[in-house]
Amino acid sequence: MVPHLTTALTGPLKELESRILRAQPKIEHWFRSQWLKHDAPFYASVDLRNAGFKLAPVDTNLFPGGFNNLNQTFRPLAVQAATVAVEKICPEARGVLLIPENHTRNSFYLQNVAALHSILRQAGLNVRIGSLLPELEAPMQLELPDGQNLLLEPVQRRGNRLHLGDDFNPCTVLLNNDLSGGVPSVLQGVEQALLPPTYAGWATRRKTGHFAAYDGVADEFAQLISIDPWLINPYFSHVGGVDFQERAGEEVLADKVSDLLARIRTKYQEYGIEQQPYVVVKADAGTYGMGVMTVKDPSEVVGLNRKQRNKMSVIKEGMEVHDVIVQEGVHTFETVNEAVAEPVVYMLDHFVIGGFYRVHTGRGADENLNAPGMHFVPLAFEKPCNAPECDEAPDCPPNRFYSYGVVARLALLAAARELETMAEEHGE
Template sequence: MNHPLLHNIIEEKRPEIEAWFVQKRAEVPLPIYGSVDIRDADWKVAVVDANHFPAGFNNVNEDEKDDLARLLSEHIRRQNPDCQWVHLYPESHSRNQAYVENVKAIQEIVISAGYKCTVGSPELADFDDLHGLSGPLVLNKTESIDDVLLVDGKQPDMILLNNDLSGGILPGISEMNVTPNPSMGWHLRRKSEHFEALEYYTNQMASLLDIDPWHLMADWFVSEDKCLDEDSCRIRLASEIDAFIGKIQSKYEALGINRKPVVFLKNDRGTYGLGILVLSEGKELLSLSNRKMKKLMYSKSGSKVENFLIQEGVPTAMRFNGHTVEPVVYLVDGQAASWFYRMNKKKSDQDNLNSPSSVFANRTDVDEILTARARNWHELVAELSMLAMGRELQLRSQNPLDGSELS
């Protein structure tokens, strides 16, 4: 199945797709925002990573910010109709100028949506401002008193988190007026939870479109309770990886796809800075250096045992000016509103493109062949991912975790 055929299917079914999304969005708490990384192999279009606290808003195109602001306003009015003041709670990356630009862009979008927007956190209390690439970001005095967040001595109407909570719940954060919900932070969340929820919706959408759901999602599994500094654990994991690669190879052969599959090995705790391995066979894991092995481990954990997400490596068919390319989609209130492209001249079509050698380009900077895919299949799988985030939160509220296993 190639991309033109997929395109025809989605256009023929667009009214049914739109009606389906209206129904499903009414059933779950939609995330205020999120971003996804997508791989498009022509014969498969899949979300390979989903961020509930997205950075990178500085990469969105200026002409897309109005849509982002409109969707943000609709979400806030629906969830918090009396809100007039949004306080943005960022990460503590005080020296990361690109991240500062991201915070400035979010603040601009919130203000454009019609709200007062302040920025700060107790962790940044020693700074009056942060230096971005385009100038300073002014911080407001932010403190936590009796677990209530005060900004310039007053309590904001809503706190917008742009902090993934990988270190745990932050001071002054309560669930009453905080979005995204703090229980979706990486102190509790697992990547596999997202893909399990995504599978639920992908199967329904594939049935509606009368296609194999394999074309809309990367295969995956979780290898539990593995300790990579023990040979016995590595051997068992390598065997599981070989069996999984064999399954993908069989699917390739059945569909006439002439290439050797790879898998991405990730820690199931999707925290900032953890490594990703690209493997073509299990034995590569057995010769893994200690340095690479430690990058896969969750450094803040007291436990040596980890769960690992093994994900089908979907190759990208997208190239531009000698770069290997993958789309990044930014969404607000469950709807795709901005697209840009991660490009990497030093990486192959099966590699992880998110490396220091990557650059970003927005839709106006790339070939129309790439952007033509944005409003159909890329939009579809991205918006399925936002439904999955809502389902994650819904299921967590029914079966709350205390996070004690992370201590």
């Protein structure tokens, strides 16, 4: 069975989806040419928001942690994509060391590790899980709620290579750890291929850098299919020097919020959109939905109370927030079982391999859904996101999901360009 999906905006066919469907051959040719010029990240997930009048990415994660939430029907797509991705880096690859986050009590995350481990094993690789937990001195067996077991082994370093205890000497190291707290010394100067590279971690990567790259991609794509790039691209701006605890930078932040809301209102007037515009203020680095607030008026970011300041000032690994991205809020008018939902699309190399809906019964169409109380529903497609039904309506499920796959791949291409820029900055 597939989950029942309802979309608030039924009725007239969506012009954006129609244009994407009509241009499918041109779009796929363009993507092929782009992947000849740019190396796709090993994997990524993209959070999308579908407002009916606008379909845009709002976050791109280069260390995705929800492989256990994907539709199992399309596991062969993931296995094939993983094979291609590993062969690009190490054609003779036999051994892969998978390094996860240091979560030993988060069963949902560990099930993600197990799913990723299974995909790589089915791709014909010898995969073992190496932990960076400083207190782990011997292999540790973890039993998961679904009956699976994971063996975590302490990572060892010999010279410039990572090993596991019985001389497991992999040629590739796959990071499923976003390095929010920085790059540990054991990973510095490693000669094995590290996927993604350590500079892709949140200690150095910034969301504003990603969306600056996405600006260029969206403009090129919009010209390709003759649309307004705003229809697939959220406005954003950067604010530095913020200290929420000391209330430093509040006025500058309020000014940026005001400017962005004015730009959004202009677009809403142009397209006859009646919804109230809003922006999302979030930490310029980090994940797990931490350091995020929805703002509809500039006054809301001035004089925050203690609870709000605490929420915004620190993110994962206790990292303090001093830079934020002010991003145009994109409403989500999709629901699953009457609960607000947003699609999350997963990719390995440049292939769409599935996704899921992030669903939250306690949040509204203009709120962050990546918050406690959320749950996940595998994407209800009957065919992969890259297989549209060209003779069907633009908003039928396969075609809607094709549009999701297209916009997600635009974000993936932006990430590829973003990483190229970062590699130059890091002398790699």
